Amino acid sequence: MVLSRFWLAIFVSSIAFIIMGLFTNKYYSIDYVLNGKQNESILIGEKYLSELPQFIQDSIAVSSDKTFIVNPNVKGADTTYVYNKQTVKIYSGLQQSDGLLPMAKSSLMDIILPLIAYLAFFCGIMELLIISGASEKLAKMLSPMFAKVFPSIPKNHESISYMTLNFAANFLGLDSAATPFGLKAMQSLQELNEDKDKASDAQIMFMCLHAAGLTLIPTSIIGYRAAENAANPADVMLPCIITSFVGTIAAFLLVGAKQRINFKSISLLATLMGMIGGIIGLLFYVNTLDLIGKNYFTANLSGVLLLLIIGSTLVFSFIKEKNFIEHKTTVFDTFIVGANNGLKTGVMIFPYVMGMLVAISLFRNSGLFEIIGHGISFLFSHMGVAKEVTDSLPVALLRPFSSGGSRGFMIDAMRTFGPDSFAGRLSCIFQCSAETTFYVIAVYFGSVSIKNTRYTLGMMLLVDLICVITGVLVATWFFGLK
Structure with a gap:
């Protein structure tokens, strides 16, 4: 009985926290919670290329794969900008567990x-x-x-x-x-x-x-x-x-x-x-x-x-x-x-x-x-x-x-x-x-x-x-x- 209630409490509290975070703009996308893999980068936002600082626009433009990474050698602290179809997806941090x-x-x-x-x-x-x-x-x-x-x-x-x-x-x-x-x-x-x-x-x-x-x-x-x-x-x-x-x-x-x-x-x-x-x-x-x-x-x-x-x-x-x-x-x-x-x-x-x-x-x-x-x-x-x-x-x-x-x-x-x-x-x-x-x-x-x-x-x-x-x-x- 105790284990069942604890299991329910984990599920319900986690779902409530995720939904609340989505509507308060804490999360840009909750897809990683469902489908993400451990240690993958987390999508935190998406912007038009023109909305980004000029140095990031320039870095993406000269990159062969249209990608720019900030702090690439710092584990879990990097921010990655990926340009695709007129928008730039922004990834940051690493996922703690499989979705x-x-x-x-x-x-x-x-x-x-x-x-x-x-x-x-x-x-x-x-x-x-x-x-x-x-x-x-x-x-x-x-x-x-x-x-x-x-x-x-x-x-x-x-x-x-x-x-x-x-x-x-x-x-x-x-x-x-x-x-x-x-x-x-x-x-x-x-x-x-x-x-x-x-x-x-x-x-x-x-x-x-x-x-x-x-x-x-x-x-x-x-x-x-x-x-x-x-x-x-x-x-x-x-x-x-x-x-x-x-x-x-x-x-x-x-x-x-x-x-x-x-x-x-x-x-x-x-x-x-x-x-x-x-x-x-x-x-x-x-x-x-x-x-x-x-x-x-x-x-x-x-x-x-x-x-x-x-x-x-x-x-x-x-x-x-x-x-x-x-x-x-x-x-x-x-x-x-x-x-x-x-x-x-x-x-x-x-x-x-x-x-x-x-x-x-x-x-x-x-x-x-x-x-x-x-x-x-x-x-x-x-x-x-x-x-x-x-x-x-x-x-x-x-x-x-x-x-x-x-x-x-x-x-x-x-x-x-x-x-x-x-x-x-x-x-x-x-x-x-x-x-x-x-x-x-x-x-x-x-x-x-x-x-x-x-x-x-x-x-x-x-x-x-x-x-x-x-x-x-x-x-x-x-x-x-x-």
């Missing part, structure tokens, strides 16, 4: 189709885990701990193994594997859900823990920093781990308090302390490596572990081939069945993803998001928050809505202020330590057709806020403010 119709198309071509491919492959692997009995063994091993966090899940239930694989994939920065595992976990939890239209406590806990995005190897962030020639691309790795870990603990405590989970359990505390100890131990090891060693370690650990997961699943399936014979199938046929189920899941979640993304596209292109963002930055700057922090806030504000959009702001911050500046590093921490909340809710709850998400959205946004605050504190601790 509504291109976004509807790209949500299928650029997001759902690749996602379906990942779903097909990893759902095939998960089907092997089920038939071979590997998922049952993993569930039995982890049941004592999960019984404390998810008290409504029966002992040794298969959802335990799926959630474990999802958390592990997120932990290792394997986004392509994390989503299929997570969707399988949601489908398995839905089988236990008595009210199929309403999110269960277990599903809410799983979603909020997933939203915190506990990450060990922020591979993509390190790659972007290396591309921007950072002195030490991996220097944000430890702050990212700490920030995402704090967010994960906060999610567990907040949702656990809401669901009245017993935090005094010895096994739960032991597991938590074991995780903290393991992370600290690994961080100490990484800190003993030189720059080349760190880059080599971070570049290969995730890939090696993913190959080990796939390889061990196939080997275990071969050893337990009799289980497949008992089910009157083969290892390969089982993989095909799982892949086919993954394909069906991808098709089912497409409308949910498309509906959310086009709303966000309209919200960004209307200019309403930019106004809100500038307002928040202005407010924080007058509250005494350092400029280096407010320069990074666009990444934090956009992260729950759009991973690609916030990534663009992150790269822009590194290029504008420098990859080794406080703003550049903090932007990377924001990008790494939070989840694309609205996209994730649309995908995961859409995969099981849940309409009432209860308090999930509020909790996930609260976790995002905690990650933002923690990110600022951790970045200040590690890198300091001028």
Whole structure:
């Protein structure tokens, strides 16, 4: 219900703002909102050639393509004059996101189709885990701990193994594997859900823990920093781990308090302390490596572990081939069945993803998001928050809505202020330590057709806020403010 109202509020407020801007001459044309492409120039006006300053008329006259560009080397600040059929079209600025119709198309071509491919492959692997009995063994091993966090899940239930694989994939920065595992976990939890239209406590806990995005190897962030020639691309790795870990603990405590989970359990505390100890131990090891060693370690650990997961699943399936014979199938046929189920899941979640993304596209292109963002930055700057922090806030504000959009702001911050500046590093921490909340809710709850998400959205946004605050504190601790 909350998500539905929020979706409606984004659409209605954006449309109202666009129409108001058109009638108050804020916009010359709103076609870009519907049909424009990201990073294209925006049409801001049209004049007769004689109405323009003489130097622009002269420049257009001598130009072979009848075009004149002002400030061509300044990103996003250029103004382009294009002469065509007695009038001159004036373009200025860059579009922040694809228009509504291109976004509807790209949500299928650029997001759902690749996602379906990942779903097909990893759902095939998960089907092997089920038939071979590997998922049952993993569930039995982890049941004592999960019984404390998810008290409504029966002992040794298969959802335990799926959630474990999802958390592990997120932990290792394997986004392509994390989503299929997570969707399988949601489908398995839905089988236990008595009210199929309403999110269960277990599903809410799983979603909020997933939203915190506990990450060990922020591979993509390190790659972007290396591309921007950072002195030490991996220097944000430890702050990212700490920030995402704090967010994960906060999610567990907040949702656990809401669901009245017993935090005094010895096994739960032991597991938590074991995780903290393991992370600290690994961080100490990484800190003993030189720059080349760190880059080599971070570049290969995730890939090696993913190959080990796939390889061990196939080997275990071969050893337990009799289980497949008992089910009157083969290892390969089982993989095909799982892949086919993954394909069906991808098709089912497409409308949910498309509906959310086009709303966000309209919200960004209307200019309403930019106004809100500038307002928040202005407010924080007058509250005494350092400029280096407010320069990074666009990444934090956009992260729950759009991973690609916030990534663009992150790269822009590194290029504008420098990859080794406080703003550049903090932007990377924001990008790494939070989840694309609205996209994730649309995908995961859409995969099981849940309409009432209860308090999930509020909790996930609260976790995002905690990650933002923690990110600022951790970045200040590690890198300091001028």
